[in-house]
Amino acid sequence: MSYPSTRLRRMRRDAFSRALMRETTLLVSDLIMVAFVVEGSGKREAVPSMPGVFRLSIDELVKLAGDCVALGIPALALFPSPGQDVKTEDAREAWNPDALFQRAARAVKARYPQLGLIGDVALDPYTTHGQDGLIDAAGYVMNDPTIEALVRMALAQAEAGFDFVAPSDMMDGRIGAIRLALEQAGHVHTRILAYSAKYASGFYGPFRDAVGSAGNLGSGGKHTYQMDVGNSDEALREVELDIHEGADAVMVKPGLPYLDVVRRVKDRFGVPTFVYQVSGEYAMLKAAAQNGWLDERTVVLETLTAMKRAGADAILTYYAIDAARWLTRGE
Ligand SMILES: NCC(=O)CCC(=O)O
Ligand SMILES: [Mg+2]
Numbered sequence: 001m002s003y004p005s006t007r008l009r010r011m012r013r014d015a016f017s018r019a020l021m022r023e024t025t026l027l028v029s030d031l032i033m034v035a036f037v038v039e040g041s042g043k044r045e046a047v048p049s050m051p052g053v054f055r056l057s058i059d060e061l062v063k064l065a066g067d068c069v070a071l072g073i074p075a076l077a078l079f080p081s082p083g084q085d086v087k088t089e090d091a092r093e094a095w096n097p098d099a100l101f102q103r104a105a106r107a108v109k110a111r112y113p114q115l116g117l118i119g120d121v122a123l124d125p126y127t128t129h130g131q132d133g134l135i136d137a138a139g140y141v142m143n144d145p146t147i148e149a150l151v152r153m154a155l156a157q158a159e160a161g162f163d164f165v166a167p168s169d170m171m172d173g174r175i176g177a178i179r180l181a182l183e184q185a186g187h188v189h190t191r192i193l194a195y196s197a198k199y200a201s202g203f204y205g206p207f208r209d210a211v212g213s214a215g216n217l218g219s220g221g222k223h224t225y226q227m228d229v230g231n232s233d234e235a236l237r238e239v240e241l242d243i244h245e246g247a248d249a250v251m252v253k254p255g256l257p258y259l260d261v262v263r264r265v266k267d268r269f270g271v272p273t274f275v276y277q278v279s280g281e282y283a284m285l286k287a288a289a290q291n292g293w294l295d296e297r298t299v300v301l302e303t304l305t306a307m308k309r310a311g312a313d314a315i316l317t318y319y320a321i322d323a324a325r326w327l328t329r330g331e
Helices: 015-021 058-071 100-111 143-160 174-184 202-210 233-245 256-269 279-290 296-309 320-329
Strands: 031-038 044-046 054-057 075-080 116-121 164-167 191-198 249-253 273-277 314-317
Touching (some): 031 058, 031 100, 054 058, 058 075, 058 100, 116 143, 143 164, 143 174, 174 233, 233 249, 249 256, 256 273, 273 296, 279 296, 296 314, 296 320
Parallel strands (some): 031 075, 075 116, 191 249, 249 273, 273 314
Antiparallel strands (some): 044 054
């Protein structure tokens, strides 16, 4: 059937028929807030490359967790911004039971047990060189020794009360090793969110400012473990391995430039598929909005809806609280 019997504009004419045929609707329950924690109290340190994002001391973080609960955001993904003084070559602070990150988890879960809490498992905030793993004399990130450290780290996080451990390091085999260790330690309910297809992206720049690893990393890139921007068959292989090793959910990262990968993963495996709208995506949208070049509310909700349309079941975003307010109060 063609024009005039088929006029696609008929259904678009009014709000009621647009609503009835809408295929994808973004919900607050699709969102995961992202936050950074620092030592101290009453602290909200601005991250210059991410206007509106703050590194929070634990007391302030608990308030942000309260905002998430009040708005109906199901979960919070936490990253530590530890002082330079605790960084070492071997990243041992990562599994210290009394480290900032573990204390933060205990504080949030004590006050808001119903909020899902996601811990980042990677060594970069804790290494003097800013790499996600342990390095050899040539600076190459060593896979298997790194896994041993990641296992200790994941156990410390499960112990502290994180509901999800989320390995973001891209070592081979770490999901299986962490799953086995969690089972053996009796943490049978701790979920694993695998950063399965994490690309070596330039969009992580502002995040590295936020956790204080940018200066330490220097000119060393992460191309020997994160994925090449040009690949997507390889993403499917990564996801398949992580599912078999025991991941409960898989992730594609960054978000907007990689939605083709999200769609392929969701179509192929049908597992819980998360996507991460990363710091550089936030910074781009925020900068354009602050210049008056884009309408922030419109483009943020549009990008998040596009991620869901591409197949994402949940979206990690620094905009989660803003988006939840826009969605629920129409603010
Ligand atoms: N593991 C976390 C990152 O690598 C970066 C996230 C971001 O850029 O927001
Ligand atoms: Mg992998």
